[in-house]
Amino acid sequence: MTQRIPIVEKILSANDHLALENQARFDGAGVFALNFMASPGAGKTSLIEQTVKGLQGRLRIGMINGDIATSLDADRAQAAGATAVQINTGGDCHLDAVMVQSAITQLNLTALDLVIIENVGNLVCPAEFKLGTHKSILVASIPEGDDKPYKYPGMYRGVDAVVINKIDLMPYVPFRIDFFKKGIEVLNPGVTQFELSCQTGEGLSGWLEWLEIQVREYKKA
Amino acid sequence: MGADLQVRPWFYMHELAVTESILEIAIRHAQEQNARRITDLYLVLGQWSTVVDDSVQFYWDIISDGTIAKSATLHFRRVKAELACQDCGEEYHPVNETLACPKCGGTNVKVKAGEEFFLEAIDVEELT
Numbered sequence A: 001m002t003q004r005i006p007i008v009e010k011i012l013s014a015n016d017h018l019a020l021e022n023q024a025r026f027d028g029a030g031v032f033a034l035n036f037m038a039s040p041g042a043g044k045t046s047l048i049e050q051t052v053k054g055l056q057g058r059l060r061i062g063m064i065n066g067d068i069a070t071s072l073d074a075d076r077a078q079a080a081g082a083t084a085v086q087i088n089t090g091g092d093c094h095l096d097a098v099m100v101q102s103a104i105t106q107l108n109l110t111a112l113d114l115v116i117i118e119n120v121g122n123l124v125c126p127a128e129f130k131l132g133t134h135k136s137i138l139v140a141s142i143p144e145g146d147d148k149p150y151k152y153p154g155m156y157r158g159v160d161a162v163v164i165n166k167i168d169l170m171p172y173v174p175f176r177i178d179f180f181k182k183g184i185e186v187l188n189p190g191v192t193q194f195e196l197s198c199q200t201g202e203g204l205s206g207w208l209e210w211l212e213i214q215v216r217e218y219k220k221a
Numbered sequence B: 001m002g003a004d005l006q007v008r009p010w011f012y013m014h015e016l017a018v019t020e021s022i023l024e025i026a027i028r029h030a031q032e033q034n035a036r037r038i039t040d041l042y043l044v045l046g047q048w049s050t051v052v053d054d055s056v057q058f059y060w061d062i063i064s065d066g067t068i069a070k071s072a073t074l075h076f077r078r079v080k081a082e083l084a085c086q087d088c089g090e091e092y093h094p095v096n097e098t099l100a101c102p103k104c105g106g107t108n109v110k111v112k113a114g115e116e117f118f119l120e121a122i123d124v125e126e127l128t
Helices: A013-029 A044-054 A072-080 A097-104 A153-157 A167-172 A177-187 A204-220 B014-032 B053-063
Strands: A002-010 A032-038 A061-067 A083-088 A114-118 A135-141 A161-165 A192-195 B003-006 B037-046 B073-079 B082-085 B109-113 B117-125
Touching: A002 A013, A002 B014, A013 A032, A013 A097, A013 B014, A032 A044, A032 A204, A044 A061, A044 A072, A044 A114, A044 A161, A044 A204, A061 A072, A061 A097, A072 A083, A072 A114, A083 A097, A153 A177, A161 A177, A192 A204, B014 B037, B014 B053, B014 B117, B053 B073
Parallel strands: A032 A114, A032 A135, A061 A083, A061 A114, A083 B003, A135 A161, A161 A192, B037 B073
Antiparallel strands: A002 B117, B037 B117, B082 B109
């Protein structure tokens, strides 16, 4: 005889739970943590480089980089002045809370103000796996096209800020920014947005200012 | 160079992690009820969740082998994305590039459904 057992449990509840533990570790050390998500080539690493350089002497920054292979990105962040830990996911398409948990142990959190976690370049699943960061940032870029919020709604739903990178390419690429922003507005009303170029430096100061305020406010609380 | 952390050495998609979680949740609840075997699992997946049914089924057949959930049937209930316009009250299923309200064009919209991703129930046999 069979019997039905009602459950209603979120599939990724174990990951969510571990993410909370990670956040507690960050909180214990007073470190603000960010999750950077984007498609491959949107400019996550470039933005991290610019952020590390731009906030040099103001914030002590550590970086956890997730990639399927190589430590190229961690090397770049390190060269810019961050303490970097590389996670090679070995084919996995996203970071999860378990991977971040082991990476945290390699960082001396007490010597840091901010940890930036660079997720695997992918617009599909990283949003589903919480890592324990305080805020999530989606880095979009002009050459990707203006339809991305419509095609990957899940990614745009849960983030705290959207950075639109490579605006220096606007004259060369058909990109309807109003259409793009309308999609974001529906999916994530009022979300903080930045338009910038890591290449020319245009718009970077607004981002750096916002980020520094986030970290300072967090440390005050 | 950054310290190297080799986490998992083989290639896989996120559906493996997802399927492992499904198995863990189902077995835990079955054992709490002293069930001997799981025959069916009822999953609810929103349209905007990123999980592919076929991949879950593929991994399920492999990882459920040797457990009390071996050969259990996976039932997927898909939930369409549903949005509600806060300005004119229109409720609609977004299609392609019509995220904004199709009636008034407004963007003041709430997501009512489509992000579900949970195990609703299981059927078990032979309660002891």
